Amino acid sequence: MPAEPVIVWFRQDLRLTDNPALNWACSLDRPLLPVFIWSPEEETPWAPGGAARWWLYRSLGQLVDALAEKGLPLILRQGPAGRELDALIGKTGAAAVSWNRRYEPAIIKRDAAIKSALLDRGLEVRSFNGSLLFSPPEIASKSGGPFKVFTPFWKHCLSLSAREPERTATLGVPAGKKPASLPLADLGLLPEIRWDRKFEDHWQPGEAGARRALRRFLDHALRNYGAGRNRPDQDNTSRLSPHLHWGEISPAQVRSAVVSAGEGRGAETFLSEIGWREFAHHLLFHFPDTPEEPLRPEFGAFPWKPNARALQSWQRGTTGYPIVDAGMRQLWETGWMHNRVRMIVASFLVKHLLQPWQEGAAWFWDTLLDADLASNTLGWQWSAGCGADAAPYFRVFNPILQGKKFDPDGVYVRRWVPELGKLGTVWIHEPWAASTTELTSAGLRLGETYPAPIVDHQAGRKRALAAYQGLKKQS
DNA sequence: TGAAATGTTGGGGCG
DNA sequence: ACGCCCCAACATTTC
Numbered sequence: 228m229p230a231e232p233v234i235v236w237f238r239q240d241l242r243l244t245d246n247p248a249l250n251w252a253c254s255l256d257r258p259l260l261p262v263f264i265w266s267p268e269e270e271t272p273w274a275p276g277g278a279a280r281w282w283l284y285r286s287l288g289q290l291v292d293a294l295a296e297k298g299l300p301l302i303l304r305q306g307p308a309g310r311e312l313d314a315l316i317g318k319t320g321a322a323a324v325s326w327n328r329r330y331e332p333a334i335i336k337r338d339a340a341i342k343s344a345l346l347d348r349g350l351e352v353r354s355f356n357g358s359l360l361f362s363p364p365e366i367a368s369k370s371g372g373p374f375k376v377f378t379p380f381w382k383h384c385l386s387l388s389a390r391e392p393e394r395t396a397t398l399g400v401p402a403g404k405k406p407a408s409l410p411l412a413d414l415g416l417l418p419e420i421r422w423d424r425k426f427e428d429h430w431q432p433g434e435a436g437a438r439r440a441l442r443r444f445l446d447h448a449l450r451n452y453g454a455g456r457n458r459p460d461q462d463n464t465s466r467l468s469p470h471l472h473w474g475e476i477s478p479a480q481v482r483s484a485v486v487s488a489g490e491g492r493g494a495e496t497f498l499s500e501i502g503w504r505e506f507a508h509h510l511l512f513h514f515p516d517t518p519e520e521p522l523r524p525e526f527g528a529f530p531w532k533p534n535a536r537a538l539q540s541w542q543r544g545t546t547g548y549p550i551v552d553a554g555m556r557q558l559w560e561t562g563w564m565h566n567r568v569r570m571i572v573a574s575f576l577v578k579h580l581l582q583p584w585q586e587g588a589a590w591f592w593d594t595l596l597d598a599d600l601a602s603n604t605l606g607w608q609w610s611a612g613c614g615a616d617a618a619p620y621f622r623v624f625n626p627i628l629q630g631k632k633f634d635p636d637g638v639y640v641r642r643w644v645p646e647l648g649k650l651g652t653v654w655i656h657e658p659w660a661a662s663t664t665e666l667t668s669a670g671l672r673l674g675e676t677y678p679a680p681i682v683d684h685q686a687g688r689k690r691a692l693a694a695y696q697g698l699k700k701q702s
Numbered sequence: 703t704g705a706a707a708t709g710t711t712g713g714g715g716c717g
Numbered sequence: 718a719c720g721c722c723c724c725a726a727c728a729t730t731t732c
Contacts, residue, residue, distance in 0.1 A: 457703085570703065609703090621732040622704050629704090688705085692732060 232402035240474035247355035276593035289433025327357035332515035363512035437470035468597035521613035547680035562596035573610035579687035630656030
């Protein structure tokens with residue numbers, strides 16, 4: 228075995244199974260030098276937000292332990308990735324570097340520069356797709372351009388062969404020269420005010436936790452996924468999103484497990500959700516400005532009404548619409564929100580409140596454990612009606628009807644908005660419509676113990692439609 | 703992966 | 718028995 232090690236640069240692939248970069252490194256029969264570099268300044272303005280950093284902290288801890296079990300230390304560094312890699316190569320004489328690709332615009336650019344610099348130095352360098360079923364550069368429509376509609380995109384993908392999970396390699400030996408490594412705590416990932424403690428109760432970051440989440444989903448929720456996924460009061464979704472974002476499990480592993488579970492329609496519907504994740508990355512790859520700018524340029528002239536109070540009331544979950552407030556509080560407390568409710572709160576922010584979708588995206592970015600640039604961008608542009616295959620702008624969710632339809636017993640609302648706990652199911656999604664007697668017996672004083680609606684639904688809907696009409700006339 | 707307004711139909715109450 | 722009206726229930730269109 229040659230003495231010069233191979234650097235395995237971990238990024239958003241914090242797993243040891245189905246890890247192409249790791250497998251390739253092992254195939255070189257060189258000592259292994261696993262590395263993680265924390266370089267948020269290179270991801271500006273989309274460096275991981277507060278919640279995501281908590282996840283990263285915990286997930287790195289798991290990866291450190293998992294590697295240690297195999298006798299391998301994980302080197303933790305901080306700073307510009309290229310500089311840190313150079314330093315590591317200088318220190319250890321590493322002859323090769325491998326990593327799994329990320330497809331965010333800023334990262335693509337950075338990694339391309341690093342790769343060519345390393346090649347110039349005569350190192351062997353390989354990057355792999357480990358995070359998507361279909362690599363964005365390889366997917367194109369008949370006309371050669373990117374897809375802008377989900378259904379043809381996904382149909383096209385399904386006609387190709389998806390990435391399959393790789394066999395797990397036997398890990399090599401550690402590098403002889405051990406470069407300096409920072410203690411995990413020194414990366415500054417945890418917030419100073421420890422608002423994150425509540426996350427512990429809801430999540431198990433790391434590869435083992437990802438596998439557990441998948442197992443639970445396959446055993447209990449996949450069969451009824453088609454309808455069950457829409458019920459925020461029930462536990463019918465996979466909750467895999469943060470695990471997938473950090474690469475603790477790969478979509479190939481998920482897909483392969485779902486296919487062998489073979490639960491018919493439920494499986495098909497779930498796989499199309501994985502498809503939306505692929506579609507989001509496809510769009511971000513081809514339209515790198517979309518985290519900031521609407522894909523449909525006419526929306527640049529949309530008459531948003533930025534208002535700090537309205538935004539804050541949405542963020543804090545005090546809009547007076549129970550399903551909206553429940554969602555925003557679930558997000559704050561658990562770092563996650565049910566997808567049905569994400570659509571409801573997003574529609575409410577951009578349509579009823581006319582706040583720019585970018586504000587919603589920024590809040591989600593900071594508070595979601597699964598914050599992912601591609602998915603977050605797609606979701607918000609979809610909600611605002613300005614993206615690819617988006618909900619038409621006139622599609623305004625009625626938060627009362629959505630509540631009644633998808634939280635019929637008010638269980639979700641009562642869980643996250645405890646002040647409504649004693650209110651009967653009839654009025655749980657529209658407390659303002661209840662009589663004073665009913666409110667009193669539920670211990671409620673509207674405007675005091677629970678807010679009155681920040682905007683009337685009908686008025687908000689009409690105002691949103693008028694804004695859209697104006698935009699249509701203009702263009 | 704909407705909701706509301708508008709249009710249509712058909713059963714039943716009633717003179 | 719018949720026509721008229723009301724209005725659910727459903728379908729279609731519009732936003």
